[in-house]
Amino acid sequence: MKKVVTYLVAFFVATTVDWGIPHLMPGNPVEIYLSRFNISSNTQYVALQKTISESFGVNVPLWQQYLDFWKGVLHWNFGISFYETAPVTHIIAQAIPYTLALLVPAILLSYFLGNRIGAMAARRKVLDNVVLPIGYVFQAAPYAWLALLLAYVFAVRLRWFPPSLGSNPGIAVGWSWSFILSALHHWVLPFLSVFLVSFGGWSIGMRNLVIYELETDYARYLRSLGASQRLVRRYAYRNAVLPQLSGLALALGVVVGGNIVTEVVFQYPGLGHLIFLAITNEDYFLLQGIFMFIIIGVLLANFVIDIAYVVIDPRTRLSMTGATA
Amino acid sequence: MSVRVEDLKIYYTTLRGEVKAVDGVTFSIGDGEIMGLAGESGCGKSTLGNGLVFLEGRMRHAGGHVQLDGQPLPIGDSRAMEAFRLRQVSIIPQYAMSALNPTRKIGRMTADLLKSRGVDYRKVLEEFKRRVRLVGLPEDVLDRYPFELSGGMRQRATMVISTLLNPSLLIGDEVTSALDVSTQRAVGEMLMEFRDRGYVKSTVVITHDLSILAQIADSILVMYAGKLAEKAGTATIVNNPLHPYTQQLLASLPEVGLRYDEAPLLGIPGRPPSLLDPPKGCRFRERCPFAFDKCVEEPPFVELRPGHEVACWKALQEAQVPGGPMVAQEAAR
Amino acid sequence: MSVNIEPSGHKSLATGSPAASPAGLGQPSLAEAGAGGTVAGGGVAAAFAGRRRWEFMHFALRNKKLMIGAGIEAVFVFVAIFGPLIAPYGVTKTFPPGLHPSLHHLFGTNAPFGQDVFSQALTGVRDSYMVGALGAVFAGVVGLAVGFAAGWRGGWLDELLQLLTNVVITLPQLVLMIVLSAYQTNRSTLFEGVFIGVTGWPWVARAVRAQTFTLKARDFVDLAKLSGRRASSIVVKDIAPNMASYIFLVFVLLFASSMLVAVNFDFLGLGPSNSYSIGDMMNYASQWSALQLGVWWWFIPPGAAMTLMVVALYITNVGLDEVFNPKLRQQ
């Protein structure tokens, strides 16, 4: 199937770019690592350099390194983080729940609520006059600004929510009620900033699509035959959701980017913030690992959307099974 | 008289003013009558046809009445019209090929439609299938999506759906226009068949193809720029037209086939006037070879002979002179 | 936005996948330009065509959305061009830090540097506009070329370009930028603009491809083909003019989205090394704890200005859409 080829190519390209990170980066990763230690004797330095090179796997020819990297990817092994001196996968595993807790609800809720409200706005002038401007402002707001604004108003001024971090540092991370409550408390503002921007986009897109669908020939025909408003709207909604769904695939990359910015503003301990740390600390293996995760995540999400689309839209279903349209 | 239209006016509201697309038309259609509606593109045929069923968006009922089976048809009141649609008045729209929801199977869509009209789909299903077969479609189109059918198949499916509840009045807008010649004939015959079987009482066939009208219509109504030009029995219109516009339409047809699709391009010089601000008097005046001073006044639409109505000063004058109209007719040829 | 991203494309252009094409292009004017006859009536169509330019101005001047959006945008363009000249102070000139907004310092001064925020914002608008325009031009050119080639040629070229488009869609822009910027430490505004363009074109390509398909199916193209003209001449003389209004709408949206992407980059310190854009301001404000210190005037007004710039672009887009597309015009 064509789609599968697309995903394989995307995965291949992304992985190769990802592999290149430590190699493209200025400076030699081994040197950078060694510069962290205060090594006086030269022989010691050379010896250490050798061991480190081996443990990083950079002492073999490039093509070998490339193959090794693929092996690592397949085994979920991305080496050791310089900075934290812990396996990259380990560090990432700690950050992932935070990122998912932001992204998944933000994407799903904004999508469903946005579609609902947009469709409602399409048929109620009063609501439309409210939804349209608000939607535009949310959609147009830079992630960083909206995050700073929310933080300033609700954290600094009103003190309703904490301005940063993922939970209260005084509470041990674990399945305790106090931790969960604290984590929720910290989650609200970053969630809102990711959610609102997407919500603006979906509601406006849906509004325009539904208005367009209500003008189509089939809608006119149904009305000419006296079909109820409800039926016409139901059809319009169903058909408008389809392009929205493929829009979801297009939007993923943007939302992931916005999420990174938001996590940085709130110092929220997810992948985005981790990226930021990795860059500042020149921790390229960590960076490499995070990107691999993000890319796999985005590809998987895209794949799910594609499947969903095929299930929902009969026209694509048909072309998949090879019949002629 | 099952349908009676009196001084009907339907305007479009636009930013630049009102487009008087149907500007005071009066006619009636009998039970079992198939009336052809002809005229150049843009003269208001579809507006008139749609107006009798569904006034959408910018269309405004600007005056006049319609009676159906002796009852007033509230065409200006979309709410009140809802009850009449599909049951009493129905339409096969000009866009019939794209009139079906692309993401619903045809049977499913029809079921949804009927349910919203309070009709039990299962009860009409057998009849639905029979009519689907009658128009030459396989029964399993009910289980197919519109995009799985050809344009002509979709159009026939639309035809069956529109007439499923046996309306008194059916508007068929350009039902034959986009089809090849043999399919055109078939669709024309289906319309007659539907009438003969009593699926519909009165039918209005809007078309660009006079040859189809010559075959299936009982009478023909010719429109020009939002007004009626002439109405008479089919034979009379074809053999003995009185209005100069009708005469020119017919004269511009190629001998075989009687099609006038390209008539405005080939035959009649000039263009119809703007309907935004139509000229006073006879609207055909600028293009009429017989125009004379009287024509700055609006010609009345009157019955010059039994069953033959015309709006033209010249025809009216000649009708008052014995043998007049026939002479005019010869002159035009 | 009328980007039709549906595989089988039953609409010539859908009305909008939002995040991809932010404001949602409405069904643009093509449908009407091609089929003026349906609305104007066959005979009137020709007269219509002759009056098109006049018509356009007629409706443009009466369209409130367009006038408001374009009006706001014009003010910002003015600022972008003359901002540094009308700025009351130099960007690096220092005053007592953390001054509240006042008549002397409209947006106050930042802390701990004591620079005039208003003057910086005026300069920032210029840098943001530069990147937005560059990104829009590059994304527009690539997207048009890819979409057009795919839609016009079809066949294997189409397959290949669609593959390319889909691959680029799945690669997160920001992630790529992080990789590149670590490599390229000395970045220019041009670099940022080109990067945004080179990664931001896929939705344009998809939309243009669908649009080209429907245009190709139109009668006038067949006529041109019948008359034995070469493909390139048909494209230039018939298709391109019919797509002009659409391309214009696409450009407006790209402009908006490029500016937004650039804010993200700049905020993370990935922007041009020597510029001072709105995103940079928010970056510094955040780094120097403007939030905790309560120096809200350092980040709220510049961000609000950016939001307004983008909203104005969206409104302009909707207004233009209505002007180009008679169907959307309100009565």
Ligand SMILES: Nc1ncnc2c1ncn2[C@@H]1O[C@H](COP(=O)(O)OP(=O)(O)OP(=O)(O)O)[C@@H](O)[C@H]1O
């Ligand atoms: N939505 C609309 N808004 C404004 N004017 C319209 C609209 N639809 C039609 N008109 C105008 O009304 C007039 C009649 O249009 P109508 O569609 O009834 O013509 P028609 O006779 O059916 O033409 P055709 O043979 O091309 O279908 C035309 O001059 C057209 O310009």
Ligand code: SF4
């Ligand atoms: S009324 Fe006059 S202008 Fe009109 S058709 Fe008759 S002769 Fe021609």
Ligand SMILES: [Mg+2]
């Ligand atoms: Mg018509």
